[in-house]
Amino acid sequence: MTDISAVLDRADQNLQDSIDRLFSLVRIQSISTDPAYKAECRKAAEWLVVELKGIGFDASVRDTAGHPMVVAHHDGASPDAPHVLFYGHYDVQPVDPIELWEDSPFEPKIKEISPGRKVLTGRGTADDKGQLMTFVEACRAYKEINGSLPIRVTILFEGEEESGSPSLKPFLDANAAELKAEYALVCDTGMWDGDTPAIAAALRGLVGEEIVVKAADRDLHSGLFGGAAANPIHILTDILAGLHDETGRVTLEGFYEGVEETPTNIKEGWEALGRNSESFLGGVGLSIPSGEKGRSVLELTWARPTAEINGITGGYTGEGFKTVIAAQASAKISFRLVGDQNPAKIREAFRAYVRSKIPADCTVEFHEHGASPAIQLSYDSPELTKAKGALSEEWKNPAVIIGMGGSIPIVGDFQKQLGMDSLLVGFGLVDDRIHSPNEKYDLKSYHKGIRSWARIMTALATK
CATH class of the missing domain: 3.30.70.360 (Alpha-Beta Plaits)
Structure with missing residues (x-):
């Protein structure tokens, strides 16, 4: 049986080195929408390939009509271990307006923004370099302790997510056989709050x-x-x-x-989160919900x-x-x-x-x-249930199953082009200022995100 405690301990021991590696990636100015940063985007892809090769992945840079993809493969502990495709993106948004940044956007730092709350600052720390590195570092800790991963892993890191992903669909079509897995893991999402992890089961x-x-x-x-x-x-x-x-x-x-109507037990779980029309709308100067009468604000924004x-x-x-x-x-x-x-x-x-x-x-x-189309995962799928249990073991509060009012096109592409559902787990927070000046990623999100992925991989390997 996999010694998950030892893996978690190694993740803790590696934390400072893990931060240093993330900071090295953040310093690469991989702004995909600006042609002036084309070389920086390739540099980021090449940096990731070196890191993945260093922990035993068969990794390579794959050229496209735009910025390159990173594709990597690793065997599991056994040939019949579950096979997942992990997706993230290494490109970032432009930093304008630069004058609103408190520090240089590509010189990351650790800062204490309130007593006991430390954050990692810099463009891409939350969206999406910090998020994708939580998975890479979880794989590293696993390899250092056990010499293998509990599941078979294919990794796809994109370099154009922030500029509309023009090369993604052609790449998926051309490489469908290589990239297809049992399901995908997508890390470009967030938590319910700083102590409550979340899994998104629905995208409009x-x-x-x-x-x-x-x-x-x-x-x-x-x-x-x-x-x-x-x-x-x-x-x-x-x-x-x-x-x-x-x-x-x-x-x-x-x-x-x-x-279809949302299952009663799911709606009851949403009600228990305590978000009503006043708390949801109050921050934008409103208080009375619009839309269909007789439905909660979470149901209106997630499921209708x-x-x-x-x-x-x-x-x-x-x-x-x-x-x-x-x-x-x-x-x-x-x-x-x-x-x-x-x-x-x-x-x-x-x-x-x-x-x-x-x-x-x-x-x-x-x-x-x-x-x-909308994406709706089964609320009681085995993978979702296993991931929910793993997250609940790591965090102060049990994981919650949420919907998302917006869309993540890659999830639809995986479903339509590769026939795979996705498990959406991320550790961002609402105040991470993604796409804005002074982007940050909580140190706790990064640290416990690494530990969470180690637990999730262990859970997914369980029959």
Whole structure:
């Protein structure tokens, strides 16, 4: 039987060296969106390959049309051990505005920001270099104690996540046989709070649409034509207002096909987290939840579909006043999807609804802005149950199963292209300031994240 206590002790003993290694990676300015940092991105990939080879992985840099991927493989303790694909990304966001940083973004430090709370500072410490290194360091501790890993591991580190992952899908297609595993481990997520680990079991999908309603062939004088000529802003606002009924439900035909109710025990667990509408909305100056009536804010943001208006344009919006009837008006609308909702059907239902509201002498144009299905993992899958137990052993509070209101495209890519579900476990905190100046990663997140992955690997190896 694997001596997990010895592995955890070694992770503790290695902590300072582990921090030094992370800091070496953070110093590499791997900003993927800026061509000026192309060489730095490759340098980060090469650095990771050297580290992975140093602990026994068969690792290599793989070129793409953009920044390179890192792919690595390691056998398990036995040939029939479970096989996982671990994903992270080594690229980072730009540092602008640089003047708001308290320290140089690529000169990481350990700082005490409150009594007893130390953090690791620098761009990428939380998103995602610190997160991916928790897994690498867990593998290191395992190898140093046992000479092997308890499970078979394939690693995929991407270099373009922060710039839209343009090379990822082609790479997955070209290397599907090599990368396919039983399931994926994704570390680009966070905890519920500083003492409560979390596993994300649901990610909402997304459909983006832009509509342009056109009426007269030019802007019209509202005194001469008002009351007689069609006003595209009137038409547009009527369309948008009709997207929801008085209970907050979306009115599109067939919109709720594939939407299932969240299990009662899961909702009870969410209620026990103590987040109500006042605490959730209070930080943004609100207190009354919108959306479907009779549902909690966590259910609304994690487990229910939405239709949101993200922008409206039309008519004169400059200084002063101009009495015109605009020739056209436009809006951007996004739908967050859950369960088995079909993005293509949602898009067509929306377009059919809009067309039904357009007068015969007016027209409408549609412009797509992406589509992806929701991801829903089984709340009682064996892998999720094992990981939850392992995390609960490590942290002060038991692990919680949460949903996520946004989307992580890689999870959908793994499911669609490689036929794999993903286990989403990360150790970031809401105040880590990712994508912002003064990014940080709690030292406790880093240290206990290493220990957590060691426990998770042990649990996943258990039959």
